[in-house]
Amino acid sequence: MDINKLKQGDRRALSKTISLIENGEFNSADLRKIFPEIISGDVWAITGSPGVGKSCICEYLIENWLNSNFKVAVLAVDPSSPLSGGALLGDRIRINNSDNSDNLYFRSLATRGQSGAIPSNILDIVNLLSALKYEKILIETVGAGQAEVRVAAVSQYLLLVEAPDSGDMLQAEKAGLMELADIILVNKSDLERANEKQEQLELALKLSDHETPPILMVSAKEKNGFEELFLEMNKVSNNKKPSMIKSKISLSYAWESLLWKHTDIDLIIGKLETNEITLDDAINLLKEGL
Amino acid sequence: MDDRLRIIIAKPGLDGHDRGAKVVARALRDAGHEVIYTGLRRTPEEIVRTVIDEDADFLGLSSLSGAHNYLIPKIIELLIESDCGDVIVFAGGIIPEKDRSDLFSKGVRAIFGPGTSSVQMSEFVETASKRKVESLPVGCGEETDWQWN
Numbered sequence: 001m002d003i004n005k006l007k008q009g010d011r012r013a014l015s016k017t018i019s020l021i022e023n024g025e026f027n028s029a030d031l032r033k034i035f036p037e038i039i040s041g042d043v044w045a046i047t048g049s050p051g052v053g054k055s056c057i058c059e060y061l062i063e064n065w066l067n068s069n070f071k072v073a074v075l076a077v078d079p080s081s082p083l084s085g086g087a088l089l090g091d092r093i094r095i096n097n098s099d100n101s102d103n104l105y106f107r108s109l110a111t112r113g114q115s116g117a118i119p120s121n122i123l124d125i126v127n128l129l130s131a132l133k134y135e136k137i138l139i140e141t142v143g144a145g146q147a148e149v150r151v152a153a154v155s156q157y158l159l160l161v162e163a164p165d166s167g168d169m170l171q172a173e174k175a176g177l178m179e180l181a182d183i184i185l186v187n188k189s190d191l192e193r194a195n196e197k198q199e200q201l202e203l204a205l206k207l208s209d210h211e212t213p214p215i216l217m218v219s220a221k222e223k224n225g226f227e228e229l230f231l232e233m234n235k236v237s238n239n240k241k242p243s244m245i246k247s248k249i250s251l252s253y254a255w256e257s258l259l260w261k262h263t264d265i266d267l268i269i270g271k272l273e274t275n276e277i278t279l280d281d282a283i284n285l286l287k288e289g290l
Numbered sequence: 291m292d293d294r295l296r297i298i299i300a301k302p303g304l305d306g307h308d309r310g311a312k313v314v315a316r317a318l319r320d321a322g323h324e325v326i327y328t329g330l331r332r333t334p335e336e337i338v339r340t341v342i343d344e345d346a347d348f349l350g351l352s353s354l355s356g357a358h359n360y361l362i363p364k365i366i367e368l369l370i371e372s373d374c375g376d377v378i379v380f381a382g383g384i385i386p387e388k389d390r391s392d393l394f395s396k397g398v399r400a401i402f403g404p405g406t407s408s409v410q411m412s413e414f415v416e417t418a419s420k421r422k423v424e425s426l427p428v429g430c431g432e433e434t435d436w437q438w439n
Binding site: 011012015016018019080081084085086087088089090092093094096098099100105106107108110 | 294296315316318319320321322323324325326327328329332335336337339340342343344345372373374
């Protein structure tokens with residue numbers, strides 16, 4: 001890798017370094033040797049069930065940031081096929097401004113590996129983008145319920161997108177993401193049942209003892225409600241509260257990353273597979289190696 | 291070494307037909323690669339920016355509009371200018387026989403027309419990738435007579 005080019009902000013050097021991170025050949029410790037002082041950009045994650053309109057909303061967020069002259073990076077995550085290991089990364093199709101500005105870096109990422117909804121090295125990628133002075137970093141990910149609380153570990157702020165008639169997801173989200181969201185968006189406000197959805201969400205949140213996030217209505221189709229969203233996002237990022245739950249999730253995410261990087265991990269899994277050792281033995285072996 | 295490749299399938303120019311591009315994207319995904327599809331009507335500049343951002347090993351260009359003689363060499367020219375001459379370029383769609391040798395001479399390494407099987411496509415990708423690993427010229431900006439077909 002070409003460190004000088006990377007430092008000068010060369011896009012190809014950045015892309016190559018992200019590939020190294022994805023392949024486990026470069027991490028935040030290596031990064032700190034090149035950039036001793038990293039100031040984190042604003043890291044937003046956007047998540048929600050398939051089809052609620054995350055990509056369309058991303059397009060407006062990107063446009064708004066670019067119009068305000070921010071340096072923007074987007075990490076668009078799609079799942080890897082468990083069968084072939086391949087992936088079809090299609091977020092560029094829907095995010096139409098993904099490739100037409102020098103102030104926007106757009107990278108599609110496959111989830112790879114074991115850990116499900118987000119790639120295990122994404123935090124290292126976020127740190128790299130921060131080191132290169134990207135001011136707004138957006139992570140777009142398919143929200144499939146509970147597992148998705150992990151996005152809270154790698155982002156500072158969380159935008160949860162809902163839509164009318166995505167009601168069956170409500171149960172799953174109630175227990176996880178909804179409590180962690182900084183802003184909840186009800187998209188497709190042009191549809192009749194959107195108000196009903198907003199009321200349902202408000203009701204569900206009212207039952208909670210915690211401080212609840214604002215619920216905003218937008219219509220990506222008619223480009224309605226976005227000014228309010230941008231104002232609310234500014235408010236959130238200017239007034240960040242510490243969160244015990246988020247710290248917990250961040251810790252458990254970091255712990256799990258450590259697990260998959262353990263030198264004997266394949267050996268231990270192999271022994272578990274053949275019943276040579278029990279789960280308790282495995283944990284003890286792992287502890288020894290840490 | 292990981293043999294998973296990053297492949298971009300792009301639709302340059304004013305051409306609204308992408309069934310073929312989508313089938314190819316799906317077939318390469320099933321062969322274990324990470325495939326990024328750009329969507330319709332991208333300019334050469336946008337396609338090159340995508341290749342850079344995504345750290346692509348391969349770029350597949352689908353054209354059914356008849357503008358391939360202009361668009362494909364233009365994209366290759368921009369790739370070479372952007373220091374991406376190592377990216378392997380292939381093409382597909384409706385590209386008449388008489389135009390092919392010119393495109394090959396400008397850096398395209400394979401041209402797939404209607405009736406191509408997905409197995410052929412995967413074989414091309416694997417063979418070309420092997421050349422790259424062996425440091426043999428195969429990228430769109432590298433000097434070679436090597437071509438598939």
